[in-house]
Structure formats: structure tokens, C-alpha cells
Amino acid sequence: NAGVTQTPKFQVLKTGQSMTLQCAQDMNHNSMYWYRQDPGMGLRLIYYSASEGTTDKGEVPNGYNVSRLNKREFSLRLESAAPSQTSVYFCASSIRQNTEAFFGQGTRLTVV
């Protein structure tokens, strides 16, 4: 059982480039989330999808877009990367909104 799978694991971008972070879960979970982790700041929610077909902003959505492609997949897109988006990005999923979240192993993104 793979759980939550994120690709890629590492990425270096130049300022202004775009890219999409992929996330897939095989646990038949309804809800999916994207967080970023920065030193000394814990994890902060970027966007979430409570169920297939819905997406909502979290605490730090600026500079990002998301797509809930189907129940399994939830992608995060950076249209024009900035150095401030250098971070570790985590995707997570939960059965529904009031249960614990399961996390992927993260994507380390560096924007130069």
C-alpha cells in the first residue's frame, strides 16, 4: 500500500519558471491537502480539497493554484516561481475532513 505519493522529490527552478507538483493517494480518501514547511514555522496549509470537484484556499495560497483531477490526484502548480517559494511541500489526505491526515514524503523545491 503506497499511501500518499508525491513527485518529484527534489526540484530546482529558476525565478519565473512554472512547474506542477503531483500528488496521488491510493487510500480512497475524500479530502486532500497541500502544505509547505519552512524552518521555524511548522506546516502551513496552501490549498485543500474537501472532496472531488472542490478546492479551497488555506492559509498561504498566493502564488499557487491547484487541481483536483480526480479522487486520487491533487496537483499544485506554481505559475511563476519566486525565491520565497523555496520550501518543502507536503501533500496529505484524509478519509474525510474530521479524521487524521496521512502525509507524503515531501518535495524539496529550491527557486534560484
Added chain:
Amino acid sequence: AQSVTQPDIHITVSEGASLELRCNYSYGATPYLFWYVQSPGQGLQLLLKYFSGDTLVQGIKGFEAEFKRSQSSFNLRKPSVHWSDAAEYFCAVDPTGTASKLTFGTGTRLQVTL
């Protein structure tokens, strides 16, 4: 403002010693409470959770946590630490029962000396 506080940024304990990691939250009502562990280069793994009922909850890897409503705390404990417990520990709070509102503390990094 609603918040989660982990007052200890870094803790060092000797292998075999006991451990307590502190977590305090500031919310109007009792939220859902979680402890996660993150090993270097890895994602977060759930250690334990408190939704309701018995205020002393048992988790994986020999960890336990006690919810104290009067102190707004949910401290994590382990009676005897192993070297493999070295990691970063995050307390998280979900005030509404909707995981979209999950708020994490800033983490406590645990170092274990042999």
C-alpha cells in the same frame, strides 16, 4: 488569535531517559489534537490523536499523551527514549473537526545521546 505553541525548539535527552514534549493551544473549545513525528528527509507520521474520551491516549512507538483541559495542553511523553526516536515532533490542532483547519506548532527537534 488561535495558536499552537511548542515552547521547546530543541531538546536533548540521553538514551533510556524519560521524555516530555510540551504543547499548548489557544482555542475557545476543545479541539482535536494530534502529535506527528518527522524523521530526517521523511514525511510526517501520526503518533497519536485525541478526539474525545479518556484524556490519556496511547500511540505508536511507546508514546503517550495527556490532554489537560484546564491547562490547554497536550504533552507527549515516553518513559524510555531510544536513539531511533531522534526526530522532529509536531503538535497539531484541529479546532473544528475539519482537517482543512489543521494548525501545526513549530516543532521540537529531539536529539538522543548515547
